[in-house]
Amino acid sequence: MVSTRGDVYSFGIVVMETFTRRKPTDEMFVGEMNLKQWIANSLLQDAMIDEVVDANFPHMV
Helix, strand or coil, rough: CCCHHHHHHHHHHHHHHHHHHHCCCCEEEEECCHHHHHHHHHHHHCHHHHEEEEEEEEHHH
């Protein structure tokens, strides 16, 4: 079903894909781990943002 809430969620996933250069279907996401959970866990562990954001991001734009 199409909804504003679904659009916002999808946009969030696209933003996460853009910053991390990983897809939700990446082989590293198995079992309970997914893109959103991976980012959340990385941010909780001493702000390991450099582990999540692609090092080439500024050069991609």
